[in-house]
Amino acid sequence: MRVLVTGAAGMVGSYVETVFGAEELYLTDLDQSDDNVIPLDISDAAAVMQTVQGVEPGVVIHLAGATDVDRCQKEPDWAYAVNATGTQNVAEACEATGALLVYVSTGNVFSGEKDEPYTEFDAPGPGNVYGESKLAGEQIVASRLNRYYIVRAGWMIGGGEKDKKFVGKITRMILEGKTQLKAVDDKFGSPTYACDLLRGISRLLDTGHYGLYHMVNPGAPSRYQIAQSVREVLKRPGVEIEPVPSELFPMPAPRIRMEAMRNCKLELLGFDWMRPWSAALEDYLVHDLVPAVSEAE
Numbered sequence: 001m002r003v004l005v006t007g008a009a010g011m012v013g014s015y016v017e018t019v020f021g022a023e024e025l026y027l028t029d030l031d032q033s034d035d036n037v038i039p040l041d042i043s044d045a046a047a048v049m050q051t052v053q054g055v056e057p058g059v060v061i062h063l064a065g066a067t068d069v070d071r072c073q074k075e076p077d078w079a080y081a082v083n084a085t086g087t088q089n090v091a092e093a094c095e096a097t098g099a100l101l102v103y104v105s106t107g108n109v110f111s112g113e114k115d116e117p118y119t120e121f122d123a124p125g126p127g128n129v130y131g132e133s134k135l136a137g138e139q140i141v142a143s144r145l146n147r148y149y150i151v152r153a154g155w156m157i158g159g160g161e162k163d164k165k166f167v168g169k170i171t172r173m174i175l176e177g178k179t180q181l182k183a184v185d186d187k188f189g190s191p192t193y194a195c196d197l198l199r200g201i202s203r204l205l206d207t208g209h210y211g212l213y214h215m216v217n218p219g220a221p222s223r224y225q226i227a228q229s230v231r232e233v234l235k236r237p238g239v240e241i242e243p244v245p246s247e248l249f250p251m252p253a254p255r256i257r258m259e260a261m262r263n264c265k266l267e268l269l270g271f272d273w274m275r276p277w278s279a280a281l282e283d284y285l286v287h288d289l290v291p292a293v294s295e296a297e
């Protein structure tokens, strides 16, 4: 299978070779620092069409995105240029070449007002510009193509040495010897190990059941509960973690209260192979993040 990947230099992209290494891979990204990655700006319609027509992939895994939620809020034109128009460019190139499109989206398409995890059958209603622009991307894909997968992921974990997200930060602080930490306990999400996400996408491709899916490591923990799990895996019972309200860390973009999702369609179709979030987190910490951090020291 010939697979073209956009946004391949990002967090999820860092696991593409692990999961899809047996395929004929064409990795693309804005980032031009890696010789294995073809430079491609998805907001350049002509360049996207030319690249996809040149490669003629069977599948395009579209990971490129404006993912800085606060920057999206401050610069909505940037968010829409990448997440909506950029996705349209990728969808049009797939339409022209007959490639199957996999678009990775987010739980930020929801309002966050529900008390339990969202399913694919809940109506979207984004609470920030990032979510609006990703939803616009979903709508373009669904209206333009017959053969596509839209896969909504949760709070992404992964990246190893380059992990600057919550799990990476908390882990580094604990490993550096910090003994008093604060973590927000009034926002809930479903962690999604980027490697599990790509493995899930690989299996989904084999099913031929096109459409919209939630693909998270099931559960709806708060950041506080995730921090407690990190402490447990790292075997540092002496580290005190204080649960705090999110007002303590004001941010430019609103963060929705409930971002967690249920893999309802995978469950109903009988192929929910995603392991619980705590098992995925432990695997990531033990086999990926901690070795990478130790090696970098």
Ligand SMILES: NC(=O)c1ccc[n+]([C@@H]2O[C@H](COP(=O)([O-])OP(=O)(O)OC[C@H]3O[C@@H](n4cnc5c(N)ncnc54)[C@H](OP(=O)(O)O)[C@@H]3O)[C@@H](O)[C@H]2O)c1
Pocket: 006, 007, 008, 009, 010, 011, 012, 013, 029, 030, 031, 040, 041, 042, 043, 062, 063, 064, 065, 066, 067, 068, 082, 086, 104, 105, 106, 107, 134, 152, 153, 154, 155, 156, 157
């Ligand atoms: N991270 C999460 O928590 C999360 C959760 C759910 C869904 N998602 C979705 O999953 C996908 C992958 O996320 P990720 O965590 O791997 O994000 P990431 O680490 O930010 O990677 C995205 C990549 O896309 C690149 N990019 C940005 N603008 C581009 C453009 N115009 N043309 C081509 N490439 C461009 C980025 O380059 P620069 O770094 O140079 O900007 C980056 O290398 C995204 O679509 C995101 O919306 C992410």
